[in-house]
Amino acid sequence: MSTRHVLLGLLATGPSHGYDLKRRHDARFPQARPLAYGQVYTTLQRLVRDGLAEVEGTDADGGPERTRYRATDEGARELADWLGRIAPPAPFVTNEIFAKVVVAILTATAGAPADPAAYLRDQRAAHKARMRELTAVKANPDADLATVLSADYALHHLDADLRWMTTTAGRLPALTQEIQHP
Amino acid sequence: MSTQQGAPLIAARDLTKTYGRTGAALRGACVELAAGEILAVTGASGSGKSTLLHCLAGIVTPDEGAVVYGQRRLDQLSEADRTLLRRTDFGVVFQFGQLIPELTALDNAALPLLLAGTSRGQARERADAWLERFGVRGQAELRPGEMSGGQAQRVALARALVTEPKAVFADEPTGALDSLAGEQVMTALVHTAREAGTAVLLVTHDAQTAAYADREVELRDGTVLEVAEAPDLAETAQPTEAPQVTEAGHEG
Structure with a gap:
């Protein structure tokens, strides 16, 4: 920014x-x-x-x-x-959630105490709780336009994260398999 | 935030429902809806969300398990008794098409009252007040085909709430709407239900729609997974901060 x-x-x-x-x-x-x-x-x-x-x-x-x-x-x-001037659309895929999942899969397959499935479950719950919070802020009849716009922006991004996490949770067995038997 | 103290308004225990040879839609699903609570039921398509809603609303009976509403076993009532109960105590909204195309918005909204024996004048008067609450009074004399999808859905909500039911069952109420119309429908539903103290069971596959609820449960393979309470956000992050999204810009 x-x-x-x-x-x-x-x-x-x-x-x-x-x-x-x-x-x-x-x-x-x-x-x-x-x-x-x-x-x-x-x-x-x-x-x-x-x-x-x-x-x-x-x-x-x-x-x-x-x-x-x-x-x-x-x-x-x-x-x-x-x-x-357009902003470069996601030139680098860097995000803490993404990094944690990748590292958790890598280390879990190496025998370290990491549980990517549990992490994804907890992170999804945290995302959903935050989405409820932002939705309440937005649905408040007194919310001004700036508040609604910023809540919308955050909600759409959290929703995108959630979809990615859901998909990734579904891919975990295959990902783990691939890392163990490249 | 709705409370969960005391007996739930409706409780489903170990519901099993199998359709034809296609397999089980529900396998031991348990869920409770508290009075005045707005509960989202999410899950992938085919996870059994709609079947769960139909069982709780008394539209279908489960093969096994119990649906308890107050002192009554909904699953043991006759079809006629369930229909009567639905008319007086429950309201239902679906994704589309539930309005009668030949009737105006006002007559559509008044219909449940007419079926319950209210006089036409009174029914129309009360329906009018509910259209007002949902911001579609201006469409009162229009037929469903003459309204936008969002307006029609708000008329459907007015019709679901006109009898002042204890619970409203909404199955993908925003599923056919664009996001702004969906937002208007959800805002109207949530405000009105809270004002009236009506419980809402909201079935949706959409996380942004589910976020209007007080609580969410997720269905997977016909069983209910409680969505874990979020870990203490205060400890993990500052929730008022802007979320960290992938950088799409750069410092100029």
């Missing part, structure tokens, strides 16, 4: 302080890890360094002085470019 493009996108909707950017980010991506202030300021400084954003002014409002940033024309072009 490109934090700098997300912040650039938020800046494109109007000049902002670092604190406001963090707040707006967390509101738009409610199920994401909240952005750290430190990361916001570091990213803003890099955007300025690269000519994609600039300082518009400072505000005090009686409190501490805050720097207001805005996107530059080059920043707007960079943002448009990023928005139109």
Whole structure:
């Protein structure tokens, strides 16, 4: 995930302080890890360094002085470019669940105490519990669109994981056989 | 979250059901549905999910085992008594086609009340209120063929709940719908059932539909596997974090 493009996108909707950017980010991506202030300021400084954003002014409002940033024309072009550029669809198949299953099969066939079937069963139960949790969040009549979108995204991915785990559980005997008798 | 204290609303014990020569659909299936609980029954096709639903709803009787509803053995009632019980205490929704094509949405929804002897005026009035709850009052005068699949399914839900049953049996209620229409149907079903305190037995092969339930059991080869309670998520991960998915992008 490109934090700098997300912040650039938020800046494109109007000049902002670092604190406001963090707040707006967390509101738009409610199920994401909240952005750290430190990361916001570091990213803003890099955007300025690269000519994609600039300082518009400072505000005090009686409190501490805050720097207001805005996107530059080059920043707007960079943002448009990023928005139109497709993300490489799964260039690397790396995922903790996938890695654990592969290693569990390898080590179990070597006699180590690993039980891929039991792991898959427990992981599926955990996925389903999380799906119920996210569905409850989404089905709440007060849920805003940002919450619904992020819950949808997570639910579809968890569902895909579940399907893969179900299929893999079905393949375990054949996989084990193949590793034992290559 | 529904409770599981006290006697279950419906309990199935060691159900066996064999169809023809094709083999057993159920082999010793046990399941309990608590009052007001929303229970998902999942499993691959042919695992016996629908047969289990049919046994619990009194649509078919098991070859062996018991279905206990309150003080009664559903599996020992006569066909006529089971039909009567289904009319008063249960509501049923299937994947498609259960509405009567010649009747309007309102008359379809009022039908169970008319069959139970309610006056036409009263039946239509109550049916109207249920259409409203399911957000299809605007379609009240339309016939099923004039509605979208999602609307028709919500009319079917209104019809299943119009008698204020103790339990609703839903067999793949979103199976014929696209995901947004399915979501509307499930949201309406879950909210309304919770409000009315109606138990729901939801048969589905779809994990996203099952996730609307309080609890899930999985059928495999005709027996019920309790889906294990998830290990304590607080210890294994922070559940509010975005799930780790395969990176499809890169730091720009």
